[in-house]
Amino acid sequence: MTELPDRKTIVDNERFTLSCTPPIFYDHGKQIDGPIATGTFFKIAERHFLITAWHTFEDFKAERILIPRKPTSDDFIDMGKYEVIYPIEKEYDVCALEIVDPDALRHLKENWHFLSLSNIGLPSRSGCFLLFGFPTSIRDENSRIKSYQPLSAYASRLAVAPDDAPDRLPGDLDLFFEYGGIVDVLDGGERESPALHAVSGASVWELQAPSPSLWIPPRVIGVETSFHRGKYFRAVDWRVVAELLGFAYPHIRDQLHQHLGG
Template structure:
């Protein structure tokens, strides 16, 4: 008798969400610092990337505001590992757009750290490093003209919100938040957020009150503080032979509003790595910006 177990639709959705989270979590550590009370304080999330035997940590640039890199820590099964290495942080002033009495700045909110070898070696025990094959360059969100309420592109959001950091037996445990989201550009355009001006970013839907697509139950998501630096993944499809989802990293989350999440395109992180760390063999898309 075959040991293969067929899943119903609900079971498949649960399995898909779980496997996607396992894959994303393997390369997405939370970021901590030690506060004035000598206790870990959660700052954000980040993604580990490897190219030509060099390990890079990609996260949101605003996490580094008023903080030194050697004050930041990544948890491992053994201890908190200091984030040591060469760092480059973007902070250009670019065109902004008014949105519901707020100003959104179309800026590259990125930080790239080339980790020291001893740090990378310590992280290998608990984390995996993404390669260029795990990244989707040139990702474009689809736009359907004047059609209303039509959605396209299926994304997976993963990170560590500060509200889900818990202490147990003097150990700090970071619980991830992950969910599938859609590109809904028309919705944003109706609110005068002209995405065609925001060349550096991707937008997906978000609301604190969501319907669980598996159980159909209403659920309330926690605030997303701490998710900054986590990955936005394009759900490419499902590999039947390997029995696993296929996800490609397309963005780094930088901020959110009441009904959407903003992520900087991964293209710009790759371009920064290539230019600032002198890696000419790293693929780079044609992007209309110069780093200074």
């Protein structure tokens, strides 16, 4: 089991990841479902994206996508008009929603932080990693919407892929992390690791080398796509997102490849 960082580091990590990591809700008119996924906001080359997992949108039939107006709020913003960029091969299981509705973008930027390329990195083999998302298994319910609670799972990377992992990706684009034992919930609580339904699409972060006097924010290295409770969670390397965005927007391809060493 991965040892949790000190309490101050946990609090600082949660404050930072919460600022850019929204739960995603579907509005079906009479009811709001969710969260159904987790995403992360990015601004790249003056374009604004919500990065998440493709399988949560593949059979999308909701009328609207809703995002909390600010972190931990039960007041929602309609995403309005957006463009969905997704891979031809579903095994790569990431997608980017470009936010093109000016009113929605203005409201989101008032209370949410959009990450940049400086917040992205390549995963090491032996670092400490963090999965931050909104599992429905620990949510509470109220009259119309289902509220949500964020969770932090600190993990080590598995040296080899589990035998039961399906649809392996080529090269080292598949990332697997231990998942079991104790995880951290917001406001200082700890609990046994829950099922990760609705965490699909959440960023996987790698903690940076600690400094004795300065907190250093973790870097995004992948996108969570599935889990086997008590054994592992799985992510796609962020280079897959970079390839997807570079294909859709050729003018930023070189910038993405240069940053990630592609």
